[in-house]
Amino acid sequence: MNRIEDLITALQKKEEEKNKNTVLWILAIIGAVAAVAGIAYAVYRFFTPDYLEDFDEDFDEDFDDYFEDDDEDEDK
Incomplete structure (x- = not known):
C-alpha cells in the first residue's frame, strides 16, 4: 500500500x-514583451522631434516683440 501512495x-x-x-x-513571456515595448517606446521618444520646443521659441519671440512695441509707444 505504501508503494501506491x-x-x-x-x-x-x-x-x-x-x-x-x-x-x-x-511570466517570462510577459516580462519579455514588456521589455520590448519599453525599448520601442524609448527609441520612439528619442527619434521623435520635439515640436513643443519650437513652439516655445516662437512664443518667446512673439512675446518679446509685443513688449518692444509697448516700449516704443511709451517713448512717444
Missing part, C-alpha cells in the same frame, strides 16, 4: 512542478 505522491509533485513551470514561462 508513493507513486501517487510522486505524480502529484510532478503535476505541481509542471504547473509552476507553466506559470514561470508565462
Whole structure:
C-alpha cells in the first residue's frame, strides 16, 4: 500500500512542478514583451522631434516683440 501512495505522491509533485513551470514561462513571456515595448517606446521618444520646443521659441519671440512695441509707444 505504501508503494501506491508513493507513486501517487510522486505524480502529484510532478503535476505541481509542471504547473509552476507553466506559470514561470508565462511570466517570462510577459516580462519579455514588456521589455520590448519599453525599448520601442524609448527609441520612439528619442527619434521623435520635439515640436513643443519650437513652439516655445516662437512664443518667446512673439512675446518679446509685443513688449518692444509697448516700449516704443511709451517713448512717444
